[in-house]
Amino acid sequence: MPLKAIAGNTTRPTTDKVKESIFNMIGPFFDGGTALDLFAGSGGLGIESLSRGAERAIFIEKDAKAFQVLQENIKKCRYEEHTELFRIDAKRAVKALLKRDITFSLVFLDPPYHQKEYYDLVQLLVDNEKIQQNGIILCEHAKEITLPQSFGEFVLKRQETYGGTIISVYRCTEEEGE
Template sequence: MRVVAGERKGMPLKAIAGNTTRPTTDKVKESIFNIIGPFFDGGIALDLFAGSGGLGIEALSRGAEQAVFIEKDVKAFQVLQENIKKCRYEDYAELFRIDAKRAVKALLKRDLSFKLVFLDPPYHHKEYYDLVQVLVDNEKVQRDGIILCEHAKEVALPHSFGAFILQRQEIYGGTIISVYRCAGEEGE
């Protein structure tokens, strides 16, 4: 695993040992960022179920000004911390070792909104995708923002989360990447 593009291009990232997480491969990560926009001009990214932090770190490397990482697994969180430090993003990253549901509840109390939301929960827990609706209902995703969900083929996500409509889906083996944007906010 490595940072694919931007200011930390080529920086190797540590992977999590074992099979408790599914890191997004470099090929899929590159594809994701080609879909949602190769580079960003600021904004805050939210990486729920961050694992080793590959998606949030990639967003920072490509121009996001800040990223919030949520990961409850102890081993994954340690690797996430190491990767943030290795990439020298300590001043641009907030890391929380907490369950995603509790994290979202806490984020609702904060005065911030996200330009990018990455959601890659354990595939067998469809209820975690409901967190997207909570963020949208509470105006925590900017209208020009992007929501990206990584999920198994067997998981059918809704056509929309409020004003955020499914714009595109890409299939990579048994994984689907679903991209949501506000209608008329495609920015392409």
């Protein structure tokens, strides 16, 4: 089902080709779990994870126009009962999530390009054990941004380039017995 796009240039939606490649990299289906879609935009990645078996998804989006489109897309896909949406800055959202009794099986991080400081949020989630041992961290970033080889026990396992976009996939080393 096609999702509504966000008008204007305040966000940079993940293309369908890249989205398909992402889910080919991390697995076509999920056995429950909770996804966290930071900088959610129209919600494409989190919604796709729900359609592939994630039980719940939490969406974080600060931009008012993007948030409205996100709400419409969740409703269109009939995922209201499986989602939480927050119109808040990602840094504040992560600090609030740290206080909750919740862990994530899948974390999508697709911040505005050239804003590397947002990747510190991943480290904060890892340090506070908010990502399950079998979880996946997926970062979408510009070629010019160099991410670390690991966030704690989560090690860079795969990286693919699509034009000016890089997809980096991190998994826990303990998961594979390394």
